[in-house]
Amino acid sequence: MDEQNKNLLLATGLSFVVLLVWMAFFAPEPPAEGPATEPQIAGQTDATLPTAQQSNAPAAPGSVANPAETRSAALADAQRVQIETPRLEGSISLYGGRIDDLKLRDYRETTDEDAPIVTLLSPEGATGTYYAAHGWAQGAGLSPEDVPGPDTTWTLASGDTLSPESPVILSWDSPAGLTFQKTISIDSDYMFTIEQSVTNTTAETKRLAPYGLIRRHGIPEDLKGFFILHEGLVRMTDGELNEVNYDDIADLEADGSNSSGSRNMRVESNGWIGFTDHYWMTTLVPAPGAAFTSTAQMSNNTGIMQALTLYPTRDLAAGATETATAQFFAGAKEWEAIRNYQNDDGIDRFLDSIDWGWFFFLTKPIFAVLHWLNAAIGNMGWSIIALTLVIKAVLFPLAYRSYASMARMKELQPEMEKLKEAAGDDRQKLQQGMMELYKKNKVNPAAGCLPILMQIPIFFSLYKVIFVTLELRHAPWFGVFQDLSAPDPTSIMNLFGLLPFAGPEPGSIVALLFLGILPLFLGISMWLQQKLNPAPTDPTQAMIFAWMPWVFMFMLGTFASGLIVYWIANNLITFAQQYLIMRSQGVKPDVFGNIRASFKKATTSSEKK
Numbered sequence: 124m125d126e127q128n129k130n131l132l133l134a135t136g137l138s139f140v141v142l143l144v145w146m147a148f149f150a151p152e153p154p155a156e157g158p159a160t161e162p163q164i165a166g167q168t169d170a171t172l173p174t175a176q177q178s179n180a181p182a183a184p185g186s187v188a189n190p191a192e193t194r195s196a197a198l199a200d201a202q203r204v205q206i207e208t209p210r211l212e213g214s215i216s217l218y219g220g221r222i223d224d225l226k227l228r229d230y231r232e233t234t235d236e237d238a239p240i241v242t243l244l245s246p247e248g249a250t251g252t253y254y255a256a257h258g259w260a261q262g263a264g265l266s267p268e269d270v271p272g273p274d275t276t277w278t279l280a281s282g283d284t285l286s287p288e289s290p291v292i293l294s295w296d297s298p299a300g301l302t303f304q305k306t307i308s309i310d311s312d313y314m315f316t317i318e319q320s321v322t323n324t325t326a327e328t329k330r331l332a333p334y335g336l337i338r339r340h341g342i343p344e345d346l347k348g349f350f351i352l353h354e355g356l357v358r359m360t361d362g363e364l365n366e367v368n369y370d371d372i373a374d375l376e377a378d379g380s381n382s383s384g385s386r387n388m389r390v391e392s393n394g395w396i397g398f399t400d401h402y403w404m405t406t407l408v409p410a411p412g413a414a415f416t417s418t419a420q421m422s423n424n425t426g427i428m429q430a431l432t433l434y435p436t437r438d439l440a441a442g443a444t445e446t447a448t449a450q451f452f453a454g455a456k457e458w459e460a461i462r463n464y465q466n467d468d469g470i471d472r473f474l475d476s477i478d479w480g481w482f483f484f485l486t487k488p489i490f491a492v493l494h495w496l497n498a499a500i501g502n503m504g505w506s507i508i509a510l511t512l513v514i515k516a517v518l519f520p521l522a523y524r525s526y527a528s529m530a531r532m533k534e535l536q537p538e539m540e541k542l543k544e545a546a547g548d549d550r551q552k553l554q555q556g557m558m559e560l561y562k563k564n565k566v567n568p569a570a571g572c573l574p575i576l577m578q579i580p581i582f583f584s585l586y587k588v589i590f591v592t593l594e595l596r597h598a599p600w601f602g603v604f605q606d607l608s609a610p611d612p613t614s615i616m617n618l619f620g621l622l623p624f625a626g627p628e629p630g631s632i633v634a635l636l637f638l639g640i641l642p643l644f645l646g647i648s649m650w651l652q653q654k655l656n657p658a659p660t661d662p663t664q665a666m667i668f669a670w671m672p673w674v675f676m677f678m679l680g681t682f683a684s685g686l687i688v689y690w691i692a693n694n695l696i697t698f699a700q701q702y703l704i705m706r707s708q709g710v711k712p713d714v715f716g717n718i719r720a721s722f723k724k725a726t727t728s729s730e731k732k
Contacts, residue, residue, distance in 0.1 A: 197248035198224060201276075204291050205284045209311055211454065215285065216246060216254075219273040220293050220305055222315060223247070223254030225453055227403070234597050234605050243403050243453060252340035255405060255451050257305065257317045262330025262436050269299035270331055273338070277305065287311045300325035301439075313454025314408075314464060322444040332436040333447035335407045337397055339428045342369045347401050352591055353478040356419050356430065357404070358396040360388045364475050372421040372428055388417045393471035396430045397452070402593045404476060407432045408450040411469040456593050458494055478591050485584035489514075490592055497594065503607055504600025507685055510585075511692040515700065518577060526701050530708035531566050578693065582686075589685045598685070607685030611639030638680045641687040646676030648694035654717040655701055669721070 201218035206225065213225035225244035232238045245251050259270040271277070275295055282291035290308035297303065306318040323329050346354055346369065356367040365388070388394075390409070396417040397406030409415045409432055418431040437445050452464070456477050465473035479486045492513060496506040515522070538560060546553035560566075589595045595608040603612050615637045649672035679687060705712050 194245060194249040197246040200246070200248065202279075204279060204282070204293075206309070207284050207286050208309055209287075210313065211309070213244065215291070215307065217277045217279060217293065219256050219275055220258070220271070220277045220307075221246070221254045221256045221273065222307075222451065222453065223252075227455055230402075230455060231597075241403070243405070247340075251344065253338070253405070255335065255337045255407070255453065257319055257333070257335045257449065257451075259303070259319070259321065260332045260334050260433065262332065264327075265299055265329060265331060269297050269301065271295050271297075271303050271305075273336065280304070285309055299329070301329060301331075312457075312460045312463075313452055314468075315451040315453065316448065317451060318446060318448045320444055320446045321439060323439045323441055326441045328441060329439045330436050331439065332434055333449075334431060334433045335409075335449050335451065336429055336431040337405050337407060339398055341426045341428075343400060345400075349590075351480070351587060352401060354400055355398065356396070356428075357399045357406075357476055358388065358417055358419065358430075359394045359472055359475065360390050360417065361392055361394060362472065364472070366478075367419065369428070372419060373423055390415050390417060393469075395470065395473070395476075396432060397476075398428070398430060399456070399476060399478070401591075402456055402596055403454065404452065404456050406452040406476065408452060408470055408473075409434070410448055410450075411471065458490065458592065458594060480584075480587045480591075482580055482584045482587065485580060486587050489581075489584055490588045490594075493588065494594060502600065503595065503598035503685065504604065504688055507607070507688050508692045511689050511696060514581060515693070515696045519700070521577065522697075522700055523704055526704040527708050528566055530705045530710040531564060534709070535560060535564060535566065582690070585689055586682070586686050589683045595683070595685055600684075600688070604684055607688070608683050610681050611641040611684045611687065613639035613641075638676065639684075641684055641691065642676050642680035644691050645679060645687055645694070646672045648691050648698070649675055651714075652694050652698045652701075654714050654721070655698065655705070655712045656717065 198214065201216040203214040203216055203224070206213040206215065206222075210228050211225060212228055213222075215221065216223050223244050223246040225242075227241040227243055230241040232241060242251075244253050244255070246254065256273040258272045258275065261267060261270045277293040277295050280292040280294040282289055285291045285307060287308075287310055290306055293305040293307070295303045300323070302322045302324060304320045304322075306320075308316045308318075310316075317335070319333055321331065343354075348354075353366050353368070355369040356365075356372055358365040358367075391414055393411050394415070394417060395406050395408045396419065397404060407417075407430060413434065415432045415434045418433065419429070420431075421428045432449070434447060439445050450468075450470075454460070458474070458477065461473050461476060464470050474487075489510070493503075493506055493510050496509045496513075497503050500506050500509060539557065542553060542556040542560065546556060589608060597605070598607045599605045600607055606612075653668060653672065679690065702712055702714075
């Protein structure tokens with residue numbers, strides 16, 4: 124077999140093995156943090172942190188007969204202030220001043236136009252309780268009843284509906300002679316701003332510390348649980364990203380955290396903490412430059428998880444007023460919105476709340492280009508194809524050298540055959556002769572591997588982008604392809620979408636056997652690319668080459684359809700590039716001749732059997 128086919132077989136085989144390994148095993152977890160003692164905040168040793176155990180235990184799974192009725196009843200249990208923005212709707216409970224009712228107007232549960240919009244936050248007592256609250260932790264001389272906590276009933280002092288143009292003000296008078304006020308405002312996207320103030324009307328100095336918390340009752344029911352995606356706690360601590368899966372939050376105590384099951388992280392200048400799901404996120408964002416301690420914990424008894432930011436204790440003199448301002452993000456993980464919060468509001472590395480993975484140096488620029496193309500084209504499917512053209516253009520110099528080298532190697536075939544005859548069974552003599560021949564003609568025998576090998580990290584990075592980023596969710600292309608983040612919805616069973624019924628359930632054995640139109644095009648495009656060169660003379664290698672496109676077709680058939688679109692476009696562009704470059708080097712690929720030869724060989728083998 125000639126060196127060109129050897130290199131192609133090696134590179135294809137290697138990519139096949141890497142893909143198998145990647146699909147079969149979980150990505151390794153980030154290294155665990157070493158044992159740590161709980162940090163002490165100056166003047167804060169006597170403050171009481173709110174704990175998850177203070178909330179009522181959630182209803183047992185399966186005990187809620189009608190989640191919709193339960194949610195309505197829970198919403199009616201407390202007086203509320205409505206939230207109305209272009210992108211959000213919901214309400215704030217005066218019980219605890221909780222932001223506990225929030226829906227995302229721009230997103231629906233499914234691609235059906237009549238599907239309900241996505242619910243992000245839910246009140247206590249409803250299925251999937253999930254809310255945020257801000258308050259004050261008491262210092263020396265104060266009891267928990269003297270400061271507002273998650274269970275305090277506030278009074279609406281100003282405003283009736285929270286909107287970007289209209290903040291609301293809540294107030295509460297403490298039995299200890301402190302007057303508390305909470306001003307809540309919101310922008311046109313997903314960021315709440317909470318300004319807390321306290322006035323000391325007594326003749327004594329009081330000590331207290333502001334905090335913010337997010338509580339979530341139980342692990343989300345719609346958890347994807349896929350290794351390529353992080354779901355759980357996400358935290359930035361002075362430039363260091365910390366990610367803990369939902370299942371591992373309860374294990375933080377074993378890693379050296381405090382007795383409540385939390386891991387305290389002292390932040391000196393910039394940071395944030397919250398919970399992230401596949402497409403949605405809630406995050407406590409202290410003011411940039413403010414020192415605080417972020418805590419993650421989970422009650423083993425109730426399953427209630429909590430993320431908390433606690434600020435240093437303040438001494439509030441008689442007649443004085445203290446103010447603390449923080450932000451709370453609750454919404455969709457939109458790249459553009461999060462980037463603006465990072466760049467305009469100074470939220471340190473907020474874009475890293477999106478799970479870019481190990482290949483972040485590829486996934487970030489790939490998505491940025493894809494986002495720009497989609498803004499210009501207005502269709503994510505065509506944008507993926509345009510992205511493929513951009514990637515191939517960037518890699519063209521490498522591809523040109525590679526394919527030109529492969530073409531020159533073809534010219535050396537007669538001399539290589541003479542070397543084989545002269546060397547006979549002396550493999551060392553043959554190798555030495557071939558190396559001298561390559562050196563003399565300035566040919567790199569490994570050059571043919573590079574274009575394929577370069578595609579491996581790009582393929583993984585694009586898969587990460589398509590699977591993780593919100594912008595691909597429910598992104599339509601044309602016809603039946605209305606969600607490029609989902610597998611191909613067509614199938615041989617419904618004549619590739621022509622018949623008026625759905626194909627087999629994605630992920631099922633039937634779906635794997637009865638593939639859609641995109642995986643079939645993928646196999647054909649790989650097979651066509653092979654026909655630029657004659658089949659290997661060795662029967663075993665020829666058989667591997669013959670099966671390779673169809674094996675990949677079934678392996679990738681259940682992947683996101685957007686990824687299959689990229690792979691097909693990549694194969695076709697690669698075919699055109701290789702064909703033109705080989706012709707420019709004086710080699711004329713006989714594609715149709717190679718196709719006829721392969722069919723003839725298959726027919727002959729069948730007749731022999």
